[in-house]
Amino acid sequence: MKAGIVGLPNVGKSTLFNCLSNAKAQSANFPFCTIEPNIGVVNVPDKRLENLEALVKPVRVQPATVEIVDIAGLVKGASKGEGLGNQFLANIRETDAILHVLRCFDNDNIVHVDGNINPIRDKETIDMELQLKDLETVDKKLEKVKRAAKTGNKEAQKEEAVLLKIKAGLEAGISVRALEFTDDEDEAFVKPSQFITDKPVMYVCNVDEDSAVSGNKYVDLVKEAVKDENAEVLVLAVGTEADITELDDYEERKMFLQDIGLDEPGSAKLIRSAYKLLNQQTYFTAGVKEVRAWTVDVGATAPQAAGVIHTDFEKGFIRAEVIAYDDFASYGSEAKVKEAGKMRVEGKNYIVKDGDVMHFLFNV
Ligand SMILES: Nc1nc2c(ncn2[C@@H]2O[C@H](COP(=O)(O)OP(=O)(O)OP(=O)(O)O)[C@@H](O)[C@H]2O)c(=O)[nH]1
Ligand SMILES: [Mg+2]
Numbered sequence: 238m239k240a241g242i243v244g245l246p247n248v249g250k251s252t253l254f255n256c257l258s259n260a261k262a263q264s265a266n267f268p269f270c271t272i273e274p275n276i277g278v279v280n281v282p283d284k285r286l287e288n289l290e291a292l293v294k295p296v297r298v299q300p301a302t303v304e305i306v307d308i309a310g311l312v313k314g315a316s317k318g319e320g321l322g323n324q325f326l327a328n329i330r331e332t333d334a335i336l337h338v339l340r341c342f343d344n345d346n347i348v349h350v351d352g353n354i355n356p357i358r359d360k361e362t363i364d365m366e367l368q369l370k371d372l373e374t375v376d377k378k379l380e381k382v383k384r385a386a387k388t389g390n391k392e393a394q395k396e397e398a399v400l401l402k403i404k405a406g407l408e409a410g411i412s413v414r415a416l417e418f419t420d421d422e423d424e425a426f427v428k429p430s431q432f433i434t435d436k437p438v439m440y441v442c443n444v445d446e447d448s449a450v451s452g453n454k455y456v457d458l459v460k461e462a463v464k465d466e467n468a469e470v471l472v473l474a475v476g477t478e479a480d481i482t483e484l485d486d487y488e489e490r491k492m493f494l495q496d497i498g499l500d501e502p503g504s505a506k507l508i509r510s511a512y513k514l515l516n517q518q519t520y521f522t523a524g525v526k527e528v529r530a531w532t533v534d535v536g537a538t539a540p541q542a543a544g545v546i547h548t549d550f551e552k553g554f555i556r557a558e559v560i561a562y563d564d565f566a567s568y569g570s571e572a573k574v575k576e577a578g579k580m581r582v583e584g585k586n587y588i589v590k591d592g593d594v595m596h597f598l599f600n601v
Contacts, residue, residue: 239304241332246310562592
């Protein structure tokens with residue numbers, strides 16, 4: 238699962254990527270600085286993991302990770318191949334969620350490809366290119382399904398109806414994610430088509446240092462424009478955070494963050510939000526050798542969670558011993574949790590909860 242950073246050229250995507258990841262992407266003040274996508278595996282910051290480490294004192298600690306991809310900037314006409322558009326759109330198609338970066342800072346020295354600062358226009362430019370690409374996809378599919386539908390094939394007729402609805406939506410400037418379908422329609426026809434505008438999205442407003450805490454007039458406009466989308470809007474002073482990331486000393490970084498009014502980097506919040514956007518959650522294993530955060534889909538069962546560690550754990554799953562994170566934290570150790578009768582034994586139908594501390598019993 239990976240989240241892609243998407244937006245116009247020169248809005249700060251690579252700078253953001255560099256804040257998140259140690260894999261350094263080239264960032265410079267000219268449009269189309271990035272061509273090949275940069276991929277980074279990013280640790281997901283989690284206070285609970287730090288706390289478990291303090292309690293268990295293991296040899297190793299391993300945080301959960303999420304993959305972030307820095308993609309080239311899109312411009313008007315990308316769907317028609319403008320600015321290497323088709324290649325960039327293909328890079329976006331390969332991601333599972335979209336982090337849409339909007340430039341919300343004034344600075345005459347940093348070139349804006351469309352001449353002035355207007356995040357709403359920028360968002361519409363990007364949305365339209367993604368929608369046009371999906372329109373191409375839907376037209377191709379319609380072409381195929383039409384004949385079968387004409388011969389009376391019931392499934393094909395259902396699919397045709399769904400595709401026509403998507404086509405009408407896209408033509409009216411509505412992204413696929415904003416259209417309503419029954420669960421059956423979604424599973425059978427919408428999801429498998431992997432429309433770009435069906436991917437979950439969040440907006441990242443790149444602001445100047447002074448707006449890092451409470452945003453600015455541009456952020457207000459963005460919030461107003463997306464209020465019906467049910468999408469998260471994150472405010473981040475990307476340039477400033479990139480400077481802070483350059484500092485080697487932890488205390489110094491903390492001081493600079495406090496100076497601009499933050500108790501943690503906005504990039505940490507962004508990583509957690511991206512993780513959620515990808516529909517991922519964390520369970521822990523807490524042994525003396527290793528305390529580790531593992532990633533599972535929201536809704537995963539106990540055997541599926543075990544399978545993340547090893548496929549044998551899933552195949553031979555017998556049961557899981559489960560401690561809620563809060564119980565582990567308040568009693569302080571596995572032994573004390575057991576004593577208090579707070580450890581649960583769960584079977585193969587158990588749906589894992591975020592923060593569960595788990596131990597699997599299996600035979601192979
Ligand atoms: N003042 C200021 N400059 C920024 C900020 N974010 C990025 N920049 C500058 O803007 C320029 C472009 O940043 P990049 O991160 O390379 O932009 P990009 O979106 O990756 O651009 P492409 O790869 O060309 O699509 C660089 O000179 C950055 O230093 C910011 O928050 N404030
Ligand atoms: Mg770039």
